[in-house]
Amino acid sequence: MAEPLKKQLPSDLTSRIEALRDALLTGLVERDVPVRLALLAALAGEHLLLIGPPGTAKSLVARRLHLAFHPATYFERLLTRFTVPEELFGPLSIKGLEEDRYERLTEAYLPKASVAFLDEIFKANSAILNALLTLLNEREFDNGKRRESTPLISVVGASNELPEGEELDALFDRFLLRCHVGPVSKAGFPSLLELRGDVVAEFSRQLRLSDEDLAEVRQAATAVAVPGDVVALLADLRDWCTAEGIQVSDRRWRKIVKLLQTAALTNGRDRVSIWDCWLLQHCLWSEPEQRAKVHDWYEARAGASAAMDPSRLTRIVVSWEARLKQDQDSRSQARDAEGNLLFKDTDGKPTVNKGGRAQARRGGEPLYLAPHDAYAKDPGSYGTGYNNSKITDRTNAGAGFTRGELNAYWIHDPSRNFRQFDRWANRDAYLTNQANWHMEDVDLPPFMEPTRQKAAHVDACLKELTTLGQQVETYKTQLLAHIASLDADIRAHLWVTDDFAEPAARSLEGTRREVDTLLGRLEKLRQGFELLPREEAAR
Structure with a gap:
């Protein structure tokens, strides 16, 4: 208003x-x-x-x-390339020349005009340009040795x-x-x-x-x-x-x-x-x-030009969202009730032990023990002397076997005599049984959990977000008042044309929707910070 x-x-x-x-x-x-x-x-x-x-x-x-x-007084002139200073500023004074004074008779010419119309003004030549610039800017005219004020x-x-x-x-x-x-x-x-x-x-x-x-x-x-x-x-x-x-x-x-x-x-x-x-x-x-x-x-x-305009607010909210995500994604090593660091065992469960046993790998492939009744060659080709090809070291001298290496061995199957490992009916069950894995000692990874934030940090963030939210609400109140008075303000404006009222209303309504969206995002931010895990208060 x-x-x-x-x-x-x-x-x-x-x-x-x-x-x-x-x-x-x-x-x-x-x-x-x-x-x-x-x-x-x-x-x-x-x-x-x-x-x-x-x-x-x-x-x-x-x-x-x-x-x-x-x-x-009014002065009007059409300028051409051939316009001379006399046409704008008046003729030279003959009497002045007789007295060695270079002066113009400016009455009824531009230096005495209150309002002037200069048509084709950019055809002004250098002979009149400097005087015209001084007259337009300083409202003064150099007439001989005198600089005269003009009523322009x-x-x-x-x-x-x-x-x-x-x-x-x-x-x-x-x-x-x-x-x-x-x-x-x-x-x-x-x-x-x-x-x-x-x-x-x-x-x-x-x-x-x-x-x-x-x-x-x-x-x-x-x-x-x-x-x-x-x-x-x-x-x-x-x-x-x-x-x-x-x-x-x-x-x-x-x-x-x-x-x-x-x-x-x-x-x-x-x-x-x-x-x-x-x-x-x-x-x-x-x-x-x-x-x-x-x-x-x-x-x-229009309507979004305050120091808290939506574009600036959006940048602020985006920075807060990035800060919240950083806090949410932050991970720290967990501790038990006594304060001992926890590690993740092979079952994914927390343990205070730093080391454990895990399936060994070679070139990224898991390693296994050879089956008890594994043979290097088809026992059928040896008659009753097949025991000579039986695998006696299930660990392969401590190197273990890849699945591809096991596929070359023959397994005694009571119901079907001998089968190669890759065609053995119990193959999948054998591979999934951890008792058949080739194991090695490993360092267990730390058991990570969402970082517990300091209470002072969370409280400070919530306080800043509350203040920002209040400022945005105040801005929205002013914006709504602006929208309510828009039509009257523009239609009563001496210099703004009425046809601007409709696009201005569209612009303000778009700004209002943008502010509402930002308020929603601020509320989600506040909820996100409240849900962050906090450090337990010192006992």
Whole structure:
């Protein structure tokens, strides 16, 4: 919800600004954005650049802006490659030349204008460029030996194309607000055809803003706070612009803050809102297609710009989940009730013995004893003298037998005479009987169990998770209030167009779902840490 100003602008001034905006929009089709931007630029002491083809009402925006101020003079000029300084800044004074003074007669020219429209501004040549830059930035004009202050409120520049050449980069940067103006859309075309004659914006002299009014707005804007969530958003946006190759100067970022302060002030607030940042899309692009990219970034980020935004919260939760998994996966050697280390015997059971007996292996294969009635050759070929081939050393001189080696021996089977080991009916039973395994002494592995965590560690983790959960709940409460007031905030906003309400609502709802998911993950984390085994308290 909008917060009241600690030191409000006079109510009549606030209402006049809103009435001026509405009056300036009278009879225009799909020129809502450039008109709003033009008036805001003037209030903030900035300039507006309109890029687009001829016949798209660019000059009309400037002429209407001039009507918002009194007293105010207006200057308009189309620049070409051959434009000379005299056309912009006035002719040289003949009398001054006679007196060895190089001065211009600036009356009715740009140095005396309050509002100016410079068409095809990027055709400005080097002869006028430096003077134009000083006038736009410092509101001063070097007239001979004197540097004169000018009454300039704002310049609306226009061009059919973007500037080419490094010498124009500084001029391009002087226009904080930039807007691409295209032909009326298919949906708006019938309304355009319904217009009859020249539609004139009419409003009383009392409605117009004076120099004192402007000074009051600009002075009050400096006291408008820029909260942490907006600073966080601007910092993230700066990083994103760098990654996208969108160059934005430090001076430009400072001017953006001043613009946001003015937007908040004129909407009756003493701090910048996240919705004021809708204007950023018109401040950062160097090429028109970049505006949509900035808008999409902002739309996805709107409502999630606090220092505890979901993306940052997600990283925090992921780190906590990794910490919990590390604690859950941690294993330590178990001890018995007397504190003796436990080892895992061949049956997998705990024992205090460090060593034991296990089936020997060779090359990874288990080893066995030879059967009692095993013969090296088919006893049938020896008649009654088969005992000469009987295996007498079941251990194979302590080396044991692999299964493959046993397959070559013959076994006496009372029911079937003699069979080779691999065809012996009792083969599987023989191999699984541990009495027939060739055993060896081994060191038993430690008997491991989940590590018992120190109580202080678990309690500290639970405390931090509880605090984090409370912060997220507070953030969710603020987010829900933000959602509830969204429609009213945007539709009452002087500078944000109504069509942003729907995508902003979608973005906030997505953020709410994300926060709910994070709260669920935090609860699982809390439960996970509570279930960790703890060390027993010292007796």
